[in-house]
Amino acid sequence: MIDFIHNQNAVSTEEEEMYKENILDHNKNPRNAGRLEVATFRHRELNTSCGDIMEMYVLMDDAGNLQDICFDGKGCAISIAAASLLTEQVKSMSVEAIRKMGKDDMIRLLGINVGATRITCALLALKTLQKGLEMNSEKL
């Protein structure tokens, strides 16, 4: 039996490892959460492993760069933090540069290696954004 009686107040480094201040902060106070009144397109994806939803609202400028972005999502701390961090990152980026982003970029943004069981959570925001760009390429 775990001696939880004497460890009630200690948060071990294992939990801290996964749920660093960074992630907890972005989960509790997500940046760019909400919807854009005016958007070039919006796109929605599901996390197949759990049914969480992510919707991206994107506004492009005339030069082909991402001008503004918002996300509306219901999900775990990893997916919300990833969306918050991603949407901060991609503002002013070109479509080309966003298309090239991948798993390593998301892991770097999150600051921890999420592991195989949570990778779909970590990638949901990026997948939604990239799929949205792909499916709305004529509007860009």
Next chain:
Amino acid sequence: MKISIETIRKDFPMFAKTASKPFVYLDSASSSQTPRQVLESMNAFYSECRANVNRGMYKASEDATERYEAARAKVAAFIGANIEEIIFTRGTTESLNLLAYSLGGHLVEGDEVVISAMEHHANLVPWQQIAKHRGFTLKFIPMKPDMTLDMDAAVALITPATKIVSVMYASNVLGTVNPIKELAALAHAQRAIFIVDAAQVAGHREINVQDLGCDFLAFSGHKMYGPTGIGVLYGKKEYLEKMDPFLFGGDMIVEVSREESVWNEVPYKFEAGTPNIAGAIGLGAAIDYVQGIGLENIREHEEELTAYAVQTLSAISGLTLYGPPAGHDHVGVVSFNIEGIHPHDLSTLFDRKGVCVRGGHHCAMPLMRDLGINGSIRASFGLTAMREDIDTLVSVIEKAKKVFSL
């Protein structure tokens, strides 16, 4: 419980392998652990009589066939059926697909199939899809707010138009045990066929298909200490004889020409191709194993754990339990959410402490929607679970609340 779980765990290699670190396995509802007796029976097939079944002309094949058919006989006795009423499939899902194709495939517009609002996708999606194809209507017996089936609604839904009623014996999310005998009576009063998805019950308590009154029953080996890839479909012989096969090929025929085929007799008609021989033999060994311990003992053990889990989890503030009322028949499954922590994050924190639970929709998305949630955490208890496992579960929840500053 007459036998100690510590002793029982010695039969399970996973507990020896993980002895140096915590292995708190609370996901039996998804898949159970497998004892060495089952593994040995499968190895014995592979090393002593490795050959195909189906009346080969040499000893190894005869031996293999004998062991395979002996397993079939064990399954029949296990659920109170006749041997020719036992079909080996890959699992509950395949068994239910077989029925959806073979029975549902003859339904027409105007016919109705009734299932429940709490079904696993395996007993929903096949009917849903065949209904689109054939034009019949799929109806759902709703749940009451207390998370039991609304039997008044069931009475209203099961009408002369109902051709099939197919219901889960127990919910893999809520643990609610459904009133199978009552539902059988309602179905048969309308001359409808009655199907039971017993995936969460086989190996957890006695099952007798004559007593239950079902026409068909499905369950999986891997959820009752058997290997993966093997399951059972029980069907009344009079129906099996009239039904079309689901899968076609070798072994399920007696004669084939270019234009026509003549089907083999029941149950072989429904076993196309080389079966999961080792799996069936393993399932037979799993049946021996649980009967050796005693199904009443297993049921008592799980009921004690479930009651303890409900008691301790209810005491945690911010925790919502999803399940039937106290005193209602309840298999060893408890689902819950903690306010402010997503099930995925909670399962990861559990994993860090060696606690194996499931977080998500549990293959019951319409049920999740009815409950107003996206997912939940589920802890489930099989033979290998102990009270201490639940204590660990609770301590990790308390820790998680701290991590998320709740």
